[in-house]
Amino acid sequence: MIWLGIDTSNVPLSIALVQDNQLLVEWSSALNVTHSVGAMPAVEEVLKQANIKPNEIDAIAVAEGPGSYTGVRIGVTIAKTLAWTLKIPLVGVSSLQALAGNGVFFKGLICPIMDARRLNVFTGIYTNDFNALLPDGHYSLESVLEILAAKDEDILFIGKDVSIHWEAIQQVLGKRAIRAPFHLDLPKASVLIEQAMKKPLPSIDETHHFVPEYKRITEAETNWHSEQKKAES
Amino acid sequence: MIKDQIVLGIETSCDETAASIVRNGNEIISNVVSSQIESHKRFGGVVPEIASRHHVEEVTMVLEEALKQANMKPNDLDAVAVTEGPGLVGALLIGINAAKAFAFANQLPLVGVHHIAGHIYANQLVEPMEFPLLALVVSGGHTEIVLMQNHGSFELIGETRDDAAGEAYDKVARVLKLPYPGGPHIDRLAHESEEAIAFPRIWLEPGSYDFSFSGLKSSVINYMHNAEQRGEEINPQAVAAGFQSSVVEVLTSKTLRAAKEYKVKQVIAAGGVAANRGLRKSLEDTFIKEGIKFTVPPLFLCTDNAAMIAAAGSVMFEKGHTSSMAMNGKPGMTLFDWK
Ligand SMILES: [Zn+2]
16 A cells, blocks of 8 residues: 655645555655645655656545645645545644654653744644644643643653744743754654554545644634624624 | 647636636636635635635535536546636645646646636637737736737736726725625616716826726725715715726727727737626727727636636647646736747
8 A cells, every 4th residue: 555645734845655564755855945846846756766656646644734824735735636636545634743753752742833923833732642632723832831831741842943932941841841853853744644544544535625724713814703893892 | 630639727816716628729618616705705805815725625626526517537638727827826826736736646737827818818718819919808906908919929018007907996896885896886886877976087108008096096085085074975876987987998998099009800808807897888889980809708707717727728738838846826927928
């Protein structure tokens, strides 16, 4: 069985091919190249290197978000269109869980971080068997640190954006905060595939209804709701 | 016998998710448009982020429907054409990446199409084009006069320096408290009116084929404001009629002057605003009198659709224009010649 994995949910890009539990090829980059330009050529190249034709792929795993809205959409659009036209199942994996997966042998809690500006982050808190203690979402960093401060375990922070908040994290958690080495800060499409393989394969009829997990409504909707409330009061 | 050329078109540059299959660049086999107007209504205009979210939700369903209605399979196709620009960048990227993935999976060539070239080539789906040809493209995003000496040759003669005509319609409609999209409502009110408020015509420098609608929009707003301050009752029909007659007169006279200067054989109007009854009638009357052939595609081909993208893409493909998997969205793309 051949899996194609696609992660474009933040600045880094990762594309991987896994055949029968073996990683054939993985292409990862942290360069700031727009995914619209980089993603499909990388898919094309990865398949070419492995000498695999598009119609030989059996399933697709995609990072479904959260992350950059445009980035998530590009990956989901590519994955969805490929899965639909090749008539193969599409499995979505949380971008945060995929990143947390890089900390597979860590004994404590795992906290993947994506910056969401204004002291907010996209994050979740994972136990080392990948159960979510705090579900993926858009939180203020402060509220997440408060939850973590009440735990006893060490916490592994993973992601390129940890550097933005590292000082604040250390201030609250001190030595219990462990920072992942740089090579684990990038999402890996092979880890995404490994997590997708643990999920049941959806029927191909579900592909049309696959949507990104933005974990946030749009600014226009937020403003509209607050205007409605103002008008009511 | 020469084999038919079958092109799949995809368009997502604004708030319509569309796919269509066209034979030989001039015959629609299937044409599917999923409109988002209802989702944007409450915000009074297109919200780019919401438009992009909708495109992701709709795109594969629209593609499947286009194939189903045509009773075709991917291997019946010869190429995939997609709007490359101009448009809302986040919206363009959905169509482009869907087109790339579809073309790659089915090993089909990919063709990036300019949205305005698409609007012009909508006419090809109705009847053959005669050159030299002048196209007036008017929509919510564009107001352009394009001269074509031949297939795939484009010369931009004039364009708006500020608001697009359709944008001015939407803004004036908002001032008149008409629902979004405002164009059809203004057109209707204008037809109900016997009188019209006199608003200025903005001609710019003598000889210019460019347009400016933001001054006109401001005079409408000033007029409303002053009338309100004096406690006068406003007649929305007369405001709509006055505004529309200014827009229509400027569009018609500049198009006519350009048509005469470049001695064209045919004039076509395209884009969403070409559906405006006031504009259609004025252009029709003018060019019938001048003895110049004038065509407007039917309404469903004036508003954004993918058949027009497939039609333009078909001609480009024949001229050998294909794109790579690295194609990006070009929100400010300019028209270029398909040599
Ligand atoms: Zn358009």
